[in-house]
Amino acid sequence: xxxxxxxxxxxxxxxxINPSLHEPISTDGIPAYGKRYVVPARQGxxxxxxxxxQLELINPHGSQVCDLWAFCADGxxxxxxMEHVRAHLDRTIPRVADALVTNRRRAILTLLEDxxxxxxxxxxxxxxxxxxRSLGVSGYHDNCSDNLRMALAAIGRHxxxxxxxxxxxxNNPVGVDGGISWLPPVSRPGDHVxxxxxxxxxxxxxxCPQDLVPVNGEDCVPxxxxxxxxxxxxxxxxx
Numbered sequence: 001x002x003x004x005x006x007x008x009x010x011x012x013x014x015x016x017i018n019p020s021l022h023e024p025i026s027t028d029g030i031p032a033y034g035k036r037y038v039v040p041a042r043q044g045x046x047x048x049x050x051x052x053x054q055l056e057l058i059n060p061h062g063s064q065v066c067d068l069w070a071f072c073a074d075g076x077x078x079x080x081x082m083e084h085v086r087a088h089l090d091r092t093i094p095r096v097a098d099a100l101v102t103n104r105r106r107a108i109l110t111l112l113e114d115x116x117x118x119x120x121x122x123x124x125x126x127x128x129x130x131x132x133r134s135l136g137v138s139g140y141h142d143n144c145s146d147n148l149r150m151a152l153a154a155i156g157r158h159x160x161x162x163x164x165x166x167x168x169x170x171n172n173p174v175g176v177d178g179g180i181s182w183l184p185p186v187s188r189p190g191d192h193v194x195x196x197x198x199x200x201x202x203x204x205x206x207x208c209p210q211d212l213v214p215v216n217g218e219d220c221v222p223x224x225x226x227x228x229x230x231x232x233x234x235x236x237x238x239x
Contacts, residue, residue: 016140020150029155031229037123039225042209044147048199052232062189067144067165091099113194116187121167142209
């Protein structure tokens, strides 16, 4: 006999709507190479990055955290997995030249460049409406989980779950007592990271809407991010 939980709600459903749902970079997420795309404050965008292509992510103000996910373009059930990355690296923070792996332990991205001091987070789940409820918000609050869901829906994609993101520039050190601190980023205006796709991937970026704890700077003001996709340079092509 099939059992159905009448209170079940799919984790792919979003709790509210912002322009992430209606303003994709293109209908299928395919980018124009070399174009600077903006991820507006509090919103998310999805982009198809093919194997060998490079995604440059820029922090114009230096204070903005980016929640970043990557899904195998041929099967969204395979995705960048922070718990697998930590086991693969034997570290909690990736460094330049590190491969970032999926829940099937295959490399999906490689961290090629990082102009920042290299402080990022792989421990903290994406913010969601229950998180803001716990912080005292009564109405709807933009959140990274919804930004992921909407950014994927905007290009005709779907993920059944919200994996833990790679929180680029997020500064959440763990103390000797095991406690977690919520600190402003140490990144600087104009800092960037560059990631190479090791397989065709749907990459989603959320300009984190957190404005109640200082993860987006001392002033707790979310700001925009910029990203650029660089094409693969084929042998014999001019640079």
